[in-house]
Amino acid sequence: MSTVTIYHNPRCSTSRNALALLREKGIEPTVIEYLKTPPSRDELKRIANATGEPLRALVRTKQAEYTEQGLDDPALTDDQLIDAMLATPVLINRPIVVTPKGARLGRPLERILEVV
Template sequence: MSVTVYHNPKCSTSTKVVALLREAGHDPKVVEYLKTGWTREQLQDLTARSDTDLKGLLRKMGTPAEELGLLEADVSDDALLSAMVEHPILVNRPIVDGPKGVVLARPIEKALTVV
């Protein structure tokens, strides 16, 4: 099975994860999600196979999360999904999808746990 990295090339952590996987002998498929966007189904699948939920994937810094009310304790998964699809920057990165599961690779070494 291949390895996919949902990547933002402007993010140093994301760039380091791609390099780490390549140095470990993997040839990851790199998806620049700010260009391709997300679907609800894609985000639901990634979270279902990961060790986190949608709130765990929510990026707060440098995003409209607070203005959109997404930091409130009672925000629903449906509201998070809708916002993440509309504003791809709300999804934290890098997400690594490998044969052993899905992780938000922070710290970067977590990427190696799913390959």
């Protein structure tokens, strides 16, 4: 079993490039297509903690659903953001790479190398 996991959307070029970069480095990660198999509430919290960034950094702000659901409101709690991400997984930013060293959102792509 791989100790590297990528939360991946195969339709996203950045996500495809992150997967290719890992493979170029000789790493065959566990690939989770999060639109088909979204992470749980606890997993989202663990991933956010492992990035060292606020949970909001994992929310994809360029999706129409972001503004449609009022997620641009800075007063929303992490639990409210997680509820939205679980209900609408396309709101989860990608790619996210998780390793024993931590987790990184691959924007910019090279950031994933910090944890591999």
